[in-house]
Amino acid sequence: MRKKKGKLEEILSKARFYDDIELYQVSYRDFDNIVTIPLKEFILLSSNFELIPVSRIVEIKKGTTVMYSKSSINS
16 A cells, blocks of 8 residues: 655655756754755755655745745744
C-alpha cells in the first residue's frame, strides 16, 4: 500500500517538478536560528534532504504567499 504524501511533500514536489522552483523560498531551523534561502539552494545544501531533513522546514513561500507553515516557528 502506498503512503499518501503530506502537504509539505506535495508542495515540494510541485515546486520541483511542475512549477518554477525559482519562485520558492524555504525557511528552516539551523540550531537557534531560522534561515531563509531559495528552495533550489536548500535542495543543494541539504544534499536532497539528507543533511537537512524536511522536518526542519518551518515555512515555504511562493513569492509573498505562504504555501506551508508549521504551527509555531519558535518551537
